[in-house]
Amino acid sequence: xxxxxxxxxxxxxxxxxxxxxxxxxxxxxxxxxxxxxxxxxxxxxxxxxxxxxxxxxxxxxxxxxxxxxxxxxxxxxxxxxxxxxxxxxxxxxxxxxxxxxxxxxxxxxxxxxxxxxxxxxxxxxxxxxxxxxxxxxxxxxxxxxxxxxxxxxxxxxxxxxxxxxxxxx
Amino acid sequence: xxxxxxxxxxxxxxxxxxxxxxxxxxxxxxxxxxxxxxxxxxxxxxxxxxxxxxxxxxxxxxxxxxxxxxxxxxxxxx
Numbered sequence: 001x002x003x004x005x006x007x008x009x010x011x012x013x014x015x016x017x018x019x020x021x022x023x024x025x026x027x028x029x030x031x032x033x034x035x036x037x038x039x040x041x042x043x044x045x046x047x048x049x050x051x052x053x054x055x056x057x058x059x060x061x062x063x064x065x066x067x068x069x070x071x072x073x074x075x076x077x078x079x080x081x082x083x084x085x086x087x088x089x090x091x092x093x094x095x096x097x098x099x100x101x102x103x104x105x106x107x108x109x110x111x112x113x114x115x116x117x118x119x120x121x122x123x124x125x126x127x128x129x130x131x132x133x134x135x136x137x138x139x140x141x142x143x144x145x146x147x148x149x150x151x152x153x154x155x156x157x158x159x160x161x162x163x164x165x166x167x168x169x
Numbered sequence: 170x171x172x173x174x175x176x177x178x179x180x181x182x183x184x185x186x187x188x189x190x191x192x193x194x195x196x197x198x199x200x201x202x203x204x205x206x207x208x209x210x211x212x213x214x215x216x217x218x219x220x221x222x223x224x225x226x227x228x229x230x231x232x233x234x235x236x237x238x239x240x241x242x243x244x245x246x247x
Binding site for chain 1: 208210213214218219221222224225226227230232235237238239240241244245
C-alpha cells in the first residue's frame, strides 16, 4: 500500500530533540508530529483519547498499534481491514465525513485516501474484530474516527489457525 | 411522547437540552447541550465502547495475547 502517511516504527531510535512516549507495552517511542493522528471525537469508550500514534513493529507486520500519546497505558492493536476481508466496503455517513475532513462529492479510496484498521479483541484463545466499527484515518490530514455502521448486518470475524477469518453468525 | 418542530427543544433534568435542528425526509438532526461529564453517543456505539475496552486488554494483558494472534495469523495465511 502506498500512502501519504508514515508510521512510527520501532526500528526508529528516539532522539533527544523529540518527545518520547514510554509505553509499557512497546517501550520508548519517538513522537513524530508527522505521524500523530488526531481523533476529534476520541473513540467510543475513550472519548478523551484525541491523539494516537500508529506504530508498526517490523517483525509483527501487518499489525498496527495505536498508542495513545496522552495516556501511556492506552494502546490498541489492529489490522488493515483488507487483511481480514478482501471485499470490505466502507460507507461513511455525512457527519463522519465532516469530522474527517472528507469531500462529499466523491468516495475516498482505502489505501490512497484512507487507512482503515479493525481493532483486535481477545476472545478466549483467539482474537476477533468487528468490521462494522473500523478505525478510519484520513491520510491527507491525519484525522481519525471510528465509523460505526448503522443497521448493518453483524460483521464480527474470528481468527482461527485452521480456517482463517470466519464470520460469526 | 413529545412532539417538536425544528428549532424547538426538550429539556432533561435541568442540565441537558436536545434541540431539533433539521428534519429531512428520512433523518432528524439533533443538537445536544450537556455537561462535559455526560457522554453523548449514538446508541449503536455503546456496544462498540465495550468492544474497545475489550480490545485494550489484548495489549495490556501482556505480550502473550499479541504473540498468539500473530501465530494464528501466520497459520491462517499459510
